[in-house]
Amino acid sequence: MDKFAVVYGKQDARAALAPAITDISWSSQRDEIARSMTVRLRDIPTISVAGMLMCFSHKVGKSLLHHKNQFFHGPIIDYEQDEFTGAWEIKASEIGWYxxxxxxxxxxxxxxxxxxxxxxxxxxxxxxxxxxxxxxxxxxxxxxxxxxxxxxxxxxxxxxxxxxxxxxxxxxxxxxxxxxxxEGMNEVVPIFVPEQMEASSAGYNIEETYTVVTAQKYKDDKLSASVTKTDASVLKTFGRMEEIIEVEEDENPTTVATQRVKAMAKPKQIKKITVRHEDHTLAGLRAGWLVLIKTTVVTKWIVESADTTWSNGIFTLKLVLERREA
Missing domain, CATH: 3.55.50 (Phage tail protein beta-alpha-beta fold)
Structure with missing residues (x-):
């Protein structure tokens, strides 16, 4: 526990929870602004909702509780205590939850x-x-x-x-x-190798693919301009999938439609991996991070969702990734 700490705080009171933890996990998803955390514990002091959960993983300095080592801070939004065993299950969310x-x-x-x-x-x-x-x-x-x-x-x-x-x-x-x-601007970029992976799968999907993009401009609730751009080769292969974007008054519909069809008219390459590692500097890994996977070549991926569990110094990550070409 010298490299990992969980602290409960309410007003001026503080209690170290890590020694009582039986299970801890946290997750983040693309298009969510706050991560969530679940902690299961035994034999802890009384806690309350809206108390703060603070989690630390050793990255810098000599003190584990250095502010730069904190990777989670947020309110307890739900808890339950088993009335027979005394076990607790606590659910918390990052401070952005407010x-x-x-x-x-x-x-x-x-x-x-x-x-x-x-x-x-x-x-x-x-x-x-x-x-x-x-x-x-x-x-x-x-x-x-x-x-x-x-x-x-x-x-x-x-x-x-x-x-x-x-x-x-x-x-x-x-x-x-x-x-x-x-996305992809994290300072610490993890690199994973096959030896760390318990599972790996790869594929493509077209849920976010559009072969036609229309950019529309309105003035006084009336359509003043509309530009449609089509990727003909992708349209022939995948069929008609149109997105309509409403642009602001000072934007050029042609520019917006051209940029978007170029970016969106491709199937998305995805990968799902389960990784085990012991690197405490990666405790804060979340959706939006860039990660590298090294096989015979090094490929770049953006994390769409990340589910992390920690036990006895080992981090287990379940990641859904989207390929980044450059």
Whole structure:
């Protein structure tokens, strides 16, 4: 337990939980802004919902509880105690979960998308940071959860650039902030080899493939421009699959449609692997990370979903991956 710690906190109280853990796992999915965690324990002090679960894995420094070693921080949202055995099951979510539990009353975002999203979320009291996303917004949202606004803006960024983004939690010495990060920009890039894999499968799917893309522009609720681009060779092979994108007033529909059909008119290469390793620097691996797989060649993959369990110093990862060509 000298390289892994789980701490429960409520106000000023702290309790070390790692010695009582019988099972711990955490997961993340693409298009979710917060990871989830499940911990099963025995013989622990009384806990309460909304208490904080803090998890550390040794990466830097001499102290395991150094803030840079923390890879999970968030509220307990559910727990159960077996009245016969005394065993506990605790479920927690990352701190970004609160953005799904609070709504904004018809927020209006007008300006550069990343800057507007950052400004809006900061009005909720959350330290939220977002890079420029490369397009402008002029949109009145309905009354909806803050997390839904974030995901909508990031989906629009993907539609226009072909780049996906995820929300990460960055721990500082005294606090934390939420950071929008482009997929594949993780500083530590894992490389897995066949000897680490318990299972591996590969294939393709066309669920997110589109052979036709139409970009439409509206003015005063009336269609003012519409451009359709088609990849004829892929259309002939896979059939007609059309996506319609509504662009902003200052965007060029031709440019958007051309970029999107180029990015989306390909089947997606996928891979599923189960990996065992002992590298504590990878405890924070989440959806959106770039990973490498080394066989006779090294290939690049983006994590679509990650399910991690930890036991006796061994991490077991179940990963769903999407091929990245460059």
């Amino acid at each position: 953005l799904a539990k609070n709504k904004g009353a018809r927020p209006y975002l007008k300006g550069e998308a990343g800057a507007e999203l950052q400004k809006y979320i900061k009005t909720t009291g959350v330290d939220f940071r977002c890079p420029k996303l490369g397009f402008n917004l002029d949109e009145r949202y309905g009354t909806m959860a803050h997390s839904e606004v974030i995901l909508d803006v990031l989906q629009k960024a993907y539609e226009r650039s072909g780049y996906r983004y995820h929300v990460d939690v960055v721990r500082t010495e005294t606090n934390f902030y939420l950071q929008v990060v482009r």
